[in-house]
Amino acid sequence: MFNSADSANPGEGTAVKDQERSPILTVNGLTKEYPGVTAVSNVTFSVEHGAVHCLVGENGAGKSTLVKMLTGAAEPTSGSMELRGAAYRPSNPGHARRSGLATLFQELHVVNELSVHQNLTLGMERSRFGFLVKSDLDLRVVETLAAIEPSIDPAALVSTLSVAQKQIVEIARAASSGASVIIMDEPTAALSEREVERLFDVIRRLREQDVTVIYISHKLDEIFELGDVVTVLRDGKHIATKPLSEISDRSELIEMMIGRALHQDYSARPSRSDDVVLEASGLSNDVLDNVTFRIMRGEIVGFYGLVGSGKTEIARALFGADAFSGTVEFKGRAVGRSPRHAIRSGIALVPEERRTQGLFTSLTIRHNISAMNLRRLSVGGVVRSADEQAAATQFVQRLRIATDTIEKHAEKLSGGNQQKVVLAKCLFADADLMLLDEPTRGVDVGAKKEIYDIIRGLADKGTSVAVFSSELEEVLGLCGRIFLLFSGSLVAEVANGPNVDVSRILNIVTGGTERVAQ
Missing domain, CATH: 3.40.50.300 (P-loop containing nucleotide triphosphate hydrolases)
Structure with missing residues (x-):
């Protein structure tokens, strides 16, 4: 039991010290x-x-x-x-x-x-x-x-x-x-x-x-x-x-x-454009503190931080899922502050928690993939079933989703294949900006590589991708620029490359002060 009284017996104190060493x-x-x-x-x-x-x-x-x-x-x-x-x-x-x-x-x-x-x-x-x-x-x-x-x-x-x-x-x-x-x-x-x-x-x-x-x-x-x-x-x-x-x-x-080099798999990816696709200024709420950044067209940018750093909150704010003060402009226009407005503007979010936020687990693969762009498949408010099936089949093949039928319910898929269905749903939305919050959490090594290949393929085709990750190896392997977060603030921006200072990155995201301007 917790004892609120301090021992006044010197012998007892010595015994406690001996016990503490065991x-x-x-x-x-x-x-x-x-x-x-x-x-x-x-x-x-x-x-x-x-x-x-x-x-x-x-x-x-x-x-x-x-x-x-x-x-x-x-x-x-x-x-x-x-x-x-x-x-x-x-x-x-x-x-x-x-x-x-x-x-x-x-x-x-x-x-x-x-x-x-x-x-x-x-x-x-x-x-x-x-x-x-x-x-x-x-x-x-x-x-x-x-x-x-x-x-x-x-x-x-x-x-x-x-x-x-x-x-x-x-x-x-x-x-x-x-x-x-x-x-x-x-x-x-x-x-x-x-x-x-x-x-x-x-x-x-x-x-x-x-x-x-x-x-x-x-x-x-x-x-x-x-x-x-x-x-x-x-x-x-x-x-x-x-x-x-x-x-x-x-x-x-x-x-x-650290104990190892984490950036060895990164190959330089020149920016495809100088066009700013998204500009966020002064994002603030209960977690975020005056976060400001830009994302260019066709680039993969990373947001890296540890628990409580604000990664997920930035993604949710950009998608209109969380309230915030500040401004977000996408392709030169203000974005409405709801997921519906974000989707219609061309922004899609793969959320951190795929089962409760990213999937309709009781629905089929076919119905999940079409969910974010039913207007594309509809005439007079009625979904064209043949087109829906064709779209689902195309993405199952493109993303190599392991299933014997597009009519399988999402809850019966493995974690990696569930994540691919969420990605397919967002890709079918024809998004110009993909927000990927912990995109490979809970998936095996093989599925990770496939997802990374999908992300790189999106950037190659001009889609902008923001990766919000707590895995340093992931952002170092994917992203050209990395925003470092700590306690809701964007503390530094790092240009990735073969000479990136991994110790500096970890020092910053664990609350250390800047040591080198970059």
Whole structure:
């Protein structure tokens, strides 16, 4: 249980220090294989008792898969784990929580309609004959919350709290449940600077009270400010586990994260035109801060940033899906602020979440492909079925969508083929500007290459393409110009090429200052 009283016994303090030097969590040779890919390979390291242990790596480094295995959401293919010196193999997240390991995800798991106190005891309530009864738990959760953040009223509705306060409620729930290890996955992504400092104070108090925190963040300044130890993952492998005191600066940590040349597959693509096809000026909303840029006709431009950088919000603003202040001109004319206006103007969006935003999963391939341009297939409001079938067949062949019939429902396709159907739908809309938000997320290597070939083919034919990606290798392999984003701001523009400074790019998107003008 979270103890709000500091120890005054010198002997006890020494014992705690000795305990802190011993590992509370150890992973030995942990490996996770999926069909055709090894997500985590032979990872071994230990987490010390009572430390803030940071976990860093590029997108795709294996952090999420590792956390899934730690929390019981995924079963390791091989390897073992120990928690407090005993064998640990959680069968599900509930098992992990009961073992003393809790997780705070980027998406908050609180119930806004309940009070703070009700959220703190949610899932742990005591009952008798079907009725809730008071117990020592009620007092314990209130004491825990008061020790962590006394300004939060247990009787207040959670809906009245800020995002940071909601996170603190989740932390208090984990601590009061007896969790000795709390995993925090990108906890500051949606917080203001003041809220970040408040959260850091809470984490420091947890450390003082002997709670171990595994802290995952792309913001390297947070790692150096808060962490005791850092583990670096790259390509699913364990690169190093070091005390932060032994790492000289950001550049050393970035070097461990990169470890390879990422731009080797990029071949220079001269701009096809000096014509400006889209000009955005001063885009601002709850996430974006005065974002300004141009996209030229027939070029592939990249928007690269990590969690919370504003990539998706820029794409959605350009497509009219999110409200914003500022201006967007496309082919010299203002764009109406709705997806319908964007489509009619010649802008199409392949969204980040294809299943819920990009596809009608209950409809066939044929109906999905035609959905964004039914006017082209209609006479008097009636769709010409033969033309719809011909168009669908053409795009299935062109994009090599693996299916035996255009009448197959989209939900029955693989992830890569679903993504190709979304691309086909946007291509059939005859768009002059394609906005591709994480275009290859969740697809296999073969499908990635095919999608990259489609993107390059579009640019060759004069279509402008904007790639919004959190994979550095992807934007370096595709894009001639790359806009670097951090916390909703466009921080720098980089011209791609064989001598591009990858360390500089990662320094900027993780919150570092500019080092070289380019």
